[in-house]
Amino acid sequence: MNTPQRKFSIGVDIGGTNTSFGLVTPEGEILFQKGWPTHQFDSPLTLAKSIFQEIKSENFSFKNCVGIGIGAPSANARTGYIHSAANLHWKGDVDIRRQFESFFKLPVAIANDANATACGEAIYGAAKGIKDFAVVTIGTGLGSGIFHKGHLIDGFDGNGGELGHTILIPDGRQCGCGRRGCLETYTSASGIKHTGALLAEDWAGKSDLAEWIHSGKDFSSKTIFDFLKNNDALAQEVFKKTGYWLGIGIANMVTMIGLERIFLFGGPVAAGAALLDPVVYAFREQVIFYYRDKTKIEITGLVDRTASLLGAASLIYFKEE
Amino acid sequence: MNTPQRKFSIGVDIGGTNTSFGLVTPEGEILFQKGWPTHQFDSPLTLAKSIFQEIKSENFSFKNCVGIGIGAPSANARTGYIHSAANLHWKGDVDIRRQFESFFKLPVAIANDANATACGEAIYGAAKGIKDFAVVTIGTGLGSGIFHKGHLIDGFDGNGGELGHTILIPDGRQCGCGRRGCLETYTSASGIKHTGALLAEDWAGKSDLAEWIHSGKDFSSKTIFDFLKNNDALAQEVFKKTGYWLGIGIANMVTMIGLERIFLFGGPVAAGAALLDPVVYAFREQVIFYYRDKTKIEITGLVDRTASLLGAASLIYFKEE
Numbered sequence: 001m002n003t004p005q006r007k008f009s010i011g012v013d014i015g016g017t018n019t020s021f022g023l024v025t026p027e028g029e030i031l032f033q034k035g036w037p038t039h040q041f042d043s044p045l046t047l048a049k050s051i052f053q054e055i056k057s058e059n060f061s062f063k064n065c066v067g068i069g070i071g072a073p074s075a076n077a078r079t080g081y082i083h084s085a086a087n088l089h090w091k092g093d094v095d096i097r098r099q100f101e102s103f104f105k106l107p108v109a110i111a112n113d114a115n116a117t118a119c120g121e122a123i124y125g126a127a128k129g130i131k132d133f134a135v136v137t138i139g140t141g142l143g144s145g146i147f148h149k150g151h152l153i154d155g156f157d158g159n160g161g162e163l164g165h166t167i168l169i170p171d172g173r174q175c176g177c178g179r180r181g182c183l184e185t186y187t188s189a190s191g192i193k194h195t196g197a198l199l200a201e202d203w204a205g206k207s208d209l210a211e212w213i214h215s216g217k218d219f220s221s222k223t224i225f226d227f228l229k230n231n232d233a234l235a236q237e238v239f240k241k242t243g244y245w246l247g248i249g250i251a252n253m254v255t256m257i258g259l260e261r262i263f264l265f266g267g268p269v270a271a272g273a274a275l276l277d278p279v280v281y282a283f284r285e286q287v288i289f290y291y292r293d294k295t296k297i298e299i300t301g302l303v304d305r306t307a308s309l310l311g312a313a314s315l316i317y318f319k320e321e
Numbered sequence: 322m323n324t325p326q327r328k329f330s331i332g333v334d335i336g337g338t339n340t341s342f343g344l345v346t347p348e349g350e351i352l353f354q355k356g357w358p359t360h361q362f363d364s365p366l367t368l369a370k371s372i373f374q375e376i377k378s379e380n381f382s383f384k385n386c387v388g389i390g391i392g393a394p395s396a397n398a399r400t401g402y403i404h405s406a407a408n409l410h411w412k413g414d415v416d417i418r419r420q421f422e423s424f425f426k427l428p429v430a431i432a433n434d435a436n437a438t439a440c441g442e443a444i445y446g447a448a449k450g451i452k453d454f455a456v457v458t459i460g461t462g463l464g465s466g467i468f469h470k471g472h473l474i475d476g477f478d479g480n481g482g483e484l485g486h487t488i489l490i491p492d493g494r495q496c497g498c499g500r501r502g503c504l505e506t507y508t509s510a511s512g513i514k515h516t517g518a519l520l521a522e523d524w525a526g527k528s529d530l531a532e533w534i535h536s537g538k539d540f541s542s543k544t545i546f547d548f549l550k551n552n553d554a555l556a557q558e559v560f561k562k563t564g565y566w567l568g569i570g571i572a573n574m575v576t577m578i579g580l581e582r583i584f585l586f587g588g589p590v591a592a593g594a595a596l597l598d599p600v601v602y603a604f605r606e607q608v609i610f611y612y613r614d615k616t617k618i619e620i621t622g623l624v625d626r627t628a629s630l631l632g633a634a635s636l637i638y639f640k641e642e
Contacts, residue, residue: 132477146577148481151470155579156453159611160469166573167607170490179607252487256467256577258476286488286500290480 007064011313014072016087021051024313028124044096048103067107069315071116078158109315118145120311126301132259138266142184148257163253183249187242192221196238207234239274247282254295255288265300328385332634335393337408342372345634349445353379365417369424388428390636392437399479430636439466441632447622453580459587463505469578484574504570513542517559528555560595568603575616576609586621
């Protein structure tokens with residue numbers, strides 16, 4: 001027996017590999033969820049139909065549904081489209097919001113992953129009641145969702161709010177976006193790996209991680225994190241430098257916008273103090289003095305595994321904008 | 322005979338040296354204005370009284386006044402205070418908004434200079450009808466007033482929106498704020514002078530400006546501008562580099578916030594294309610691709626001489642926030 005009397009929103013989390021949906025109460029409880037490989041849907045409409053059938057067969061009533069939120073790569077909240085997502089098999093511009101709206105006859109809101117995570121943090125996470133904050137998501141890239149006075153910062157065209165593509169070092173590391181020196185190239189998981197490779201030479205004979213890298217074995221930011229747990233000196237240095245760069249990037253964001261709280265999110269956050277301490281140190285050193293003691297940097301209040309789903313489900317509460 | 326039937330707001334522009342006020346119609350026409358040396362007022366209340374008497378003696382009716390806007394250094398829109406302004410003789414925290422409110426019994430809004438200029442640009446200038454834009458003011462420092470979705474970005478405490486104090490070059494030039502590498506140290510009038518001094522050595526024998534600097538004569542950004550008008554090679558290089566740095570700073574702001582239009586304001590803007598061209602070139606190179614062709618950088622739509630007064634007068638139209 002389900003709980004058909006409780007209100008819920010439907011969160012849909014579309015990823016390059018997997019897509020899942022969940023029924024989420026206003027308090028953040030997930031009443032039901034299910035996932036599939038993304039490639040089995042040839043369009044948003046076939047995905048909508050599958051979600052519909054699952055909800056029906058579980059005996060949830062759409063009368064209790066306040067709306068649908070969809071988080072997806074390259075999703076644009078203003079246009080309602082997914083625009084040429086590099087890692088989705090739906091090519092070109094996909095009118096996903098209208099396809100869901102016309103099928104479900106319910107309000108639908110969409111956003112990209114990082115913005116959805118920030119909305120989730122605001123509704124279900126540690127940002128409840130805070131109007132000026134950002135979630136910084138450290139993954140393959142560096143994402144951000146920024147709120148100012150309770151409004152999501154996504155610019156006049158829905159593409160704003162991209163901390164990861166601000167220039168940290170003019171003419172610095174090559175970025176996948178075609179430019180050089182983006183913050184993302186220093187502070188994403190790929191940036192962490194890059195830093196490890198660059199520093200390994202200086203640490204020959206002084207670090208097991210350096211030996212590992214020199215031997216030509218495969219490694220990633222996760223490998224560096226594993227060595228960090230054994231107090232490897234190079235691994236510590238890599239996280240220290242990463243934290244320094246990320247601290248400057250966050251300081252620039254806070255100086256520019258005036259944020260009260262920053263939440264870090266994503267795999268490398270598991271490094272805990274090894275990452276957070278240098279971030280906070282650099283932030284306090286590099287931010288305009290007003291915010292040195294007023295702005296706090298913390299680990300996210302969302303659980304990694306369900307954050308994307310909660311983020312998507314929360315989007316409907318920002319639909320009025 | 323005045324025009325007592327027309328609505329107006331009172332703009333008060335408080336500077337370290339001079340203070341002026343003006344009666345400004347919603348269309349931006351200045352019906353009357355007057356100024357004094359700032360030091361002759363021992364408090365905001367004596368200033369309020371002088372303004373009151375002038376308006377009375379000119380036979381304007383307060384019935385037509387929609388409110389009062391005050392632009393001042395270190396003015397905080399949230400608190401209503403001027404907080405320890407370095408170049409005002411009113412020391413400590415000055416409760417200027419409440420002093421004006423209780424004297425005039427009218428709505429009063431305050432803001433710092435750069436934010437007031439941005440509000441003026443929105444109401445009377447080239448930003449009419451644009452919701453996502455920034456005004457970048459190049460003076461002794463580098464100020465900015467940023468709007469997103471029609472809201473002024475000033476952060477949770479009224480101190481946000483400070484483009485000039487974002488870090489352009491980590492560990493770069495010493496800034497007056499105590500940190501290093503702030504955009505302001507490269508792109509303000511003082512930054513322009515600093516760049517001229519640094520580059521002069523490389524240009525010995527190839528530039529009259531370089532000779533001037535080597536001879537130990539006094540010079541400022543204005544001197545460099547004067548040589549620029551004679552096509553001096555060093556002066557051109559200084560403005561090219563300044564434009565490059567400012568272009569990166571603006572690119573980071575636009576990547577972070579998603580702005581449609583940027584307006585440049587202040588003395589060095591008189592250099593015209595010598596400054597604007599490298600700014601636009603660097604901006605297009607350094608901004609996230611979404612905005613390369615969509616965001617325009619222009620010279621302000623406000624006239625320098627009256628901009629501060631119009632900016633102050635416009636503040637009342639943003640009071641609801």
